[in-house]
Amino acid sequence: MPANIASPIEETTMAINWYPGHMNKARKELSKIIPTIDLVIELLDSRAPNASKNPLLDEITASVPRINVLSKADLADPAITNLWQTTINESKNRRCLVSSTTSPLRAQAVIECARKLISKESRRPNYNYQILITGIPNVGKSTLLNVLSERKLAKTGNEPAVTQRQQRIKLAENWYLIDTPGMMWPKLEDQNGAYRLAMTGTIRNTAVEAEDIAWFAAEELLSGFRANLSNRYGITEQITTAEQVLESIAVTRGAISKRGQIDWHKTAEILLNDFRSGKLGRISLERPSTL
Ligand SMILES: Nc1nc2c(ncn2[C@@H]2O[C@H](COP(=O)(O)OP(=O)(O)OP(=O)(O)O)[C@@H](O)[C@H]2O)c(=O)[nH]1
Ligand SMILES: [Mg+2]
Numbered sequence: 001m002p003a004n005i006a007s008p009i010e011e012t013t014m015a016i017n018w019y020p021g022h023m024n025k026a027r028k029e030l031s032k033i034i035p036t037i038d039l040v041i042e043l044l045d046s047r048a049p050n051a052s053k054n055p056l057l058d059e060i061t062a063s064v065p066r067i068n069v070l071s072k073a074d075l076a077d078p079a080i081t082n083l084w085q086t087t088i089n090e091s092k093n094r095r096c097l098v099s100s101t102t103s104p105l106r107a108q109a110v111i112e113c114a115r116k117l118i119s120k121e122s123r124r125p126n127y128n129y130q131i132l133i134t135g136i137p138n139v140g141k142s143t144l145l146n147v148l149s150e151r152k153l154a155k156t157g158n159e160p161a162v163t164q165r166q167q168r169i170k171l172a173e174n175w176y177l178i179d180t181p182g183m184m185w186p187k188l189e190d191q192n193g194a195y196r197l198a199m200t201g202t203i204r205n206t207a208v209e210a211e212d213i214a215w216f217a218a219e220e221l222l223s224g225f226r227a228n229l230s231n232r233y234g235i236t237e238q239i240t241t242a243e244q245v246l247e248s249i250a251v252t253r254g255a256i257s258k259r260g261q262i263d264w265h266k267t268a269e270i271l272l273n274d275f276r277s278g279k280l281g282r283i284s285l286e287r288p289s290t291l
Contacts, residue, residue, distance in 0.1 A: 016194040018207035019186045026181040039114045040066045043135030046076035048285045051193030052136050056185045065117035071140040074100035080284035087288040104147045130176050137182025145179045196285050214268030218242035228281040
């Protein structure tokens, strides 16, 4: 086992904290714009909706109606995503929609949902409604803006912190959408949640080692998704620890150096890429009881 690998639940864990300057700036800009916003779309990753909930957003946008969009649903267990949707729909002043590349949301569905949430008093003739899209980094905000507008207006990318400033576009007559930079919060109290986010690709790789995330991922998968490990890597019942899972992946996928040693970094990347791209199957890391 490499020296820097440690289970995140143990005391030797490398704590994840990632709150770079541009996010603090984004938070200030968000606070400034909120009085002009009629509705907030908060994206939550379908695989970890609880961990992807930003507590800062609750503070800043407390008085604004909200649509939660469960994003990347094509990567999550559909039955569990349904449960999340039902649970969130039970909250006051809130609706939940589901989005994925395989079944993209339509602007009309969002506008209809927004109309139900926006109070009748604020509906004036020729009023321009402003919808703000928010969420943690890499959750799919800019992709959603492009899908809803049916144009490629916002830059997207498979790494966190692609969007660095707000962008406003016209969605339909009298409806405007504002994309924002992905935002984290200053202290990640729940480190298990932080590691789940790291698994999904929310945290910049300068803030946490791939090996540490993979160690956590191997433990998570062992405890709840053995069949996925077995289908993808042929991992048997005899394998019971994260270290054995990673060793086994290294052997079956050839992540071994010429001198016969395991390339831990390469092994970590294989496991994380397989999880993030859905090659390990549709996996939900959280169930609604955790919201
Ligand atoms: N599988 C899958 N991938 C998606 C989906 N939506 C977005 N992605 C991918 O997720 C990555 C991040 O998407 P973005 O739209 O750039 O995410 P963002 O929230 O704007 O990210 P930041 O601007 O960095 O905060 C891209 O590689 C997208 O192609 C989805 O529904 N399913
Ligand atoms: Mg973006």
